[in-house]
Amino acid sequence: MKNNRKKIVVSEFMDASVVEALRRHFDVHAQASLADAPDQLRAQLADAHALIVRNRTQVTAALLDGAPALSVIGRLGVGLDNIALDACRKRGVRVFPATGANAAAVAEYVIATTLMLLRGAYGASADVARGRWPRTALSNGREAAGSTMAVIGFGGIGRLVAQLARGIGMRVVGYDPQIAADADCWHETGARGMAFDDALRAADVVTLHVPLVESTHNLIGAAQLALLKPHAVLINTARGGVIDESALGEALVQGRLGGAALDVFADEPLKAGSPLEGVPNLILTPHIAGLTMQSNERVSTLVAERVTEALLADEHESTTTRSL
Incomplete structure (x- = not known):
């Protein structure tokens, strides 16, 4: 049959x-x-x-x-x-x-990672377990409340991130070339639309939510990283190709950036000798920001x-x- x-x-x-x-x-x-x-x-x-x-x-x-x-x-x-x-x-x-x-999963990942990067206190478990006590070194973490988050790409996930960030007391600015400056979404989320460079300059935290297309390839490169405050942190849950990984690694090694978290990469998995290998103040996860039960x-x-x-x-x- x-x-x-x-x-x-x-x-x-x-x-x-x-x-x-x-x-x-x-x-x-x-x-x-x-x-x-x-x-x-x-x-x-x-x-x-x-x-x-x-x-x-x-x-x-x-x-x-x-x-x-x-x-x-x-x-x-x-x-x-x-x-x-x-x-x-x-x-x-x-x-x-x-x-x-998967918007909720990604948005929660961004907020959790923001708190980890700003506080800077969660990499010392091994030291504490061995009897060391790096209390002084870890006493200068920063609070999210009162800090400014720049959401680059203000679609569904970006807007949810903005709402959660506002809920913990952050100021939110955003950039999206597809959305008019007077669009309702800015007012509804309590965010302020800005030009790209201005959003980067204002930010204590930058989170990326853009597709990988020709115009967004290496959207964040050496020139854009130079606009960020030295203590700013960068989070990418979008696509690996939107960040110049070599420029990011160099900025972190040289102390010109406070930290970064990447869930996506130009090559997945990363190849041996990646410019991200051994870089300080960097959290790497294997493309799982949107994955929860x-x-x-x-x-x-x-x-x-x-x-x-x-x-x-x-x-x-x-x-x-x-x-x-």
Whole structure:
């Protein structure tokens, strides 16, 4: 008997309960290692109707060429720089990101990291456990309340970060070239829109929330770092390519910046000899700002719903066409 169920390929981690829910309606091949096995991925896509990815799977035009039945891509996240969008448009492949589903996780990461960087007291556990007592050295941390945060990129995540920052007593300025100076979002979040350079100069904390496109590549380089206060801290949960990592490493080594936290990198994972290796006052995490138990479920559920709706719509359209 011919199997008429549509096939979905999941090439990276997806909440297991949501994968099982998809299996009620579709044939699902879920294998998180496919992102690192391009030959296996191509083989699975030969007869697939949908592909669900995170950020590591590179959905190129060549990959799409080998997937003639593919009509839907679900992105377990919001950044789309790993997907060849022009090629998708030409082939009529719809792309569904999980817009908004991990905003709370990212915003909380930014606030938690802000507090850690400003206070500077959380790297001494080993010393304290060994009986040392660096109390004097750690007594000059800074409070977030009364400090100024510059939110660069004022979309959904940037606005939520601004609201949380205001909730702990921070002043918030922001920059977004896509948003008018008199837009309601500035007033609603209690933030003040500013020019890019002015926002950097005003900031005690800078947090980045921009996509990686040509205009944002190395958005923060040596010239921009020079505008920051010497005690300022920088947080990037957006995309690695928006910061010049060599310039950042040099600024931290030379003491021209108070600290930084990076969750995203130009190369993931970092290669040996990275300009960030051994740099002081630097927190590095492996692209997990948007990943929590709750956000994983929200993101997976949202993408599954959108992919399901699209595939069922395709099936309905095909049935209608055949009946005409």
